[in-house]
Amino acid sequence: MPPLLQVKNLKTYFHTEDSVVKAVDGISYSLEAGETMGLVGESGCGKTVSALSLMRLIPEPPGKIVDGEVLLEGEDLLKLGKDRMRRRRGRDIAMVFQEPMTSLNPVLSVGRQLTEALEMHLGLSRGAAYTRAGELLEEVGIPDPGRRLDDYPHRMSGGMRQRVMVAMALSCEPKVLLADEPTTAVDVTIQAQLLDLINRLSKERGTAVVIITHNLGVVARYADTVNVMYAGRIVEGSSAHNVYGTPRHPYTLGLLASVPRLDETIREQLVPIEGAPPDLAHREPGCSFRPRCSFAVDACALKDPTLAPKNPGHFAACLVDITSRAPEPVA
Amino acid sequence: MTTLNPNLLIDVRDLQMHFPVTKGVIFQSRVGDIKAVDGVSFQIMRGETLGLVGESGSGKTTLGRCILQLLKPTGGEVRFRGQDLMQLSGKQMRPLRRELQVIFQDPYGSLNPRMTVGSIVEEPLIIHKQGSKEERKRRVAELFEVVGLNPGMMDRYPNEFSGGQRQRIGIARALAVNPTFIVCDEPVSALDVSIQAQVINLLSSLQERFDLTYLFIAHDLSVVRHISDRVAVMYLGKIVEITGRDELYQDPKHPYTRALLSAVPIPDPVVEASRERIILTGDVPSPIDPPKGCSFHPRCPFAMDVCREMTPALKATSEGHSVACHLY
DSSP: OOOSEEEEEEEEEEEOSSOEEEEEEEEEEEEOTTOEEEEEOOTTSSHHHHHHHHTTOOOTTTEEEEEEEEEETTEEGGGSOHHHHHHHBTTTEEEEOSOTTTSSOTTSOHHHHHHHHHHHHHOOOHHHHHHHHHHHHHHTTOSSHHHHTTOOGGGSOHHHHHHHHHHHHHTTOOSEEEEESTTTTSOHHHHHHHHHHHHHHHHHHTOEEEEEESOHHHHHHHOSEEEEEETTEEEEEEEHHHHHHSOOSHHHHHHHHHSOOTTSOOOSSOOOOOSOOOOTTSOOSSOTTGGGOSSOOGGGGTOOOOOEEEETTEEEOOSSOTTSSOOOOOO | OOOOOTTEEEEEEEEEEEEEEEEOSSSOEEEEEEEEEEEEEEEEETTOEEEEEOOTTSSHHHHHHHHTTSSOOSEEEEEETTEEGGGSOHHHHHHHHTTEEEEOSOTTTSSOTTSOHHHHHHHHHHHTTOSOHHHHHHHHHHHHHHTTOOGGGTTSOGGGSOHHHHHHHHHHHHHTTOOSEEEEESTTTTSOHHHHHHHHHHHHHHHHHHTOEEEEEOSOHHHHHHHOSEEEEEETTEEEEEEEHHHHHHSOOSHHHHHHHHHSOOSOHHHHHTOOOOOOOSOOOOTTSOOSSSTTGGGOTTOOHHHHHOOOOOEEEETTEEEOOTTO
């Protein structure tokens, strides 16, 4: 049996007047039903663009999916016509967008925004959809859901709006849920509520979940597998246990060392990753992490490493075996 | 009067900041108050970092602004080296503003896009009439080096800089007039993880080098723990717990503090799998109409009858550890 979702060599480029920004530059991963994958990386590394590509929501122009396949139950979403894609988007593959403040329509009531998808995808009548919408709000923990349906988004707090977003994404019981930074706009206590909810529903219904985040802690708590992205590519991927236990890419190692942890003894200094991510419009030859890397060797400037197995089931795009060498200060 | 501890820098007593809620357009009537800060007292010693944590809407930022007199508090005292800032006129306050500086959360919104970064850092020197033109230029170049920026970039505009670099510019601006006390209002929450560590390290080394005192406001408890000497936890305008950093993380007393700590995920799947967690239900209530009694009781797993009736006072449970909870 092929996996539920298979992304193969996806490339999404943005064409500007004088350059091409390779926002997503050949990423591949697969996901089984009920599995939760963490897609980790910093701003600008292409996490969100890759998710929007799966949803076929990349504005074109300037963006374009130039290569790759997105196989959902064996069918390539990138080859579907506009109408057929519209019927699957939201129903089979749904997304929780990043900004709860701007992703809801301010002139439609929350109830209407929820019933829209239910009527279109599930063919429910207005009345049935309305009842179901109330149940959905209750499921995501909004108090007094019946009354809340007639409210407009501005009457809700950030946490409540984010819960409405989750309710919308889950309304048609999608097979794949893409959650893009579902918790950056909310406080830690709300974050815990929302992610527990997504996690529970994923286990109950067998939904495959992609959590897109820069927060390494969130991924450690909920994800089964982890893919780390840097400069438009996946640089490391394996089970959460492997990636956190024995990171094989210097970037992953750097990320883990740069965050203070609640359970460690306090360090004098944090170990930051020096420098800043590269400009995706002007990629230098060689490994894109090399200028910030404390393990870099001469060969890194010449050869751009591809994802290769380091251990069974553990892939990293690095020429160096970082477990057997000591880091050196970046020049 | 108690004798003045020479190390006591900031002494906040029963500080209140109530914003009026009005109704009507022409004939406005006051229908209530938002008690953004409601009777807060604490002290900060010289050279110390006090961390201030709480969720959005808990009053952290308002409290920081009240201390700096950027907002006029509606009650209480803010003593800086024993002098109550609230009694001072604007003119008397001006020389003190040099000593009280702030670093803002949003490195995009807090720098004027039409000024070069050099003139942004120079501006406080002009306002406080320090040095000649040449001296100021030299000072700006020196400040750029102190915060790890190339002085050659002085003539550029903020849009040419990344978030982390902009935050360094904001730090240079705060340092320009040799302050003693800096309110750091979520200085790293808008930055990427790898950049956060750079800025946190910079803030710690500057503190040592220039003998600075910080009020470090943040919602990220792991960051606060890393940088603070003591930590205060705020909920709906009140401090519910304040103690030394190690004590707070090893022996949190207030149910809200415990819930906050258990909600912070640890980047290690093995540790995560074995952790015991308290998950709070619901949102922070509206500060216009806070619950009666302890304002945390509707979300508190340990709420008792007394919690619904009486507001608990902040009282010491041991040396240097105070909690506002009826359980103690």
